[in-house]
Amino acid sequence: MQDDLVATRSKLHGALADPTRLAIVDELSVSDRTPSELSERFGLAGNLLAHHLDVLTQVGLVERFVSAGDRRRRYVRLDRRPLSLLGLASVTAPSTVLFVCTHNSARSQLAAALWRDRVGTRATSAGTNPAEQIHPGAVAAGRRVGLDLSGARPHLLSENDLNVQVVTVCDRAHEELNPDDAWWHWSIPDPVDIGTAAAFDAVIADIETRLSTLTS
Structure with a gap:
């Protein structure tokens, strides 16, 4: 071995x-x-x-x-x-981050909450076509890792939101927005399409892994 x-x-x-x-x-x-x-x-x-x-x-x-x-x-x-x-060189976390997906009901909400909790700098989220409410699966998945999304609400993305480090967590939103070169893109599958607890937990695991290379 x-x-x-x-x-x-x-x-x-x-x-x-x-x-x-x-x-x-x-x-x-x-x-x-x-x-x-x-x-x-x-x-x-x-x-x-x-x-x-x-x-x-x-x-x-x-x-x-x-x-x-x-x-x-x-x-x-x-x-x-x-x-x-081998180890991976760490990247200094931006002071403010905006996470964007289509409906702002799961991935971007979880990413912002995890960022605030794990990285410790400011993070918000928005959607290009926001849903009426946060998906219950995202609220439950957040609760399983100590995050409270019960008071979160989907937010419509506006031009004024984009004056920070933008991270798209949805292929569709990333492609619709014609992103600036400085934006980051995390291609994360939509857990709503599957709907299981495991699918939402997988989103959290993916985001946690990406955050592990950042330092505040």
Whole structure:
């Protein structure tokens, strides 16, 4: 087992020895990105970016997946589990964050509540097409991890909300809004589509993992 662990760590170090691949991992540590966004950010031709992503995929660090909004679009997401063997550079948390999804009834509400509780800086949320109320599954999931969402209400996103660090947690909202390059995107599946407690708990686990690389 120890030999297997050493071999795995060696492969990870090898994949991250390239400065471009290390920079890609750093970028994905805060935001999911489309391949075209990564190409533009790092000045890479499509075939060269594909090579770097293939190397990172082979060692289990990234995955490419289809958008839940525009099914023609793909995103690249970091898998943080292998990095527990190496550690990941922390990112300083912004002083104020706005989480955005479509209905502002689950993911963005949970993300804002977790941010305030775990990171300790200001966080709000909004929706492009807000629901009438917070989904009961989100309230229950929050309660299971010590968060009180019972008084939260969906809020319609306005232009005035966007003067902070924006984090979209919904593919559809991200694609509708034509995001600024400085925005972060966390592609999190909508638990309302499934409706089970496990689906809402999975959202919390995903967000908690992403928050683990931030420092206040």
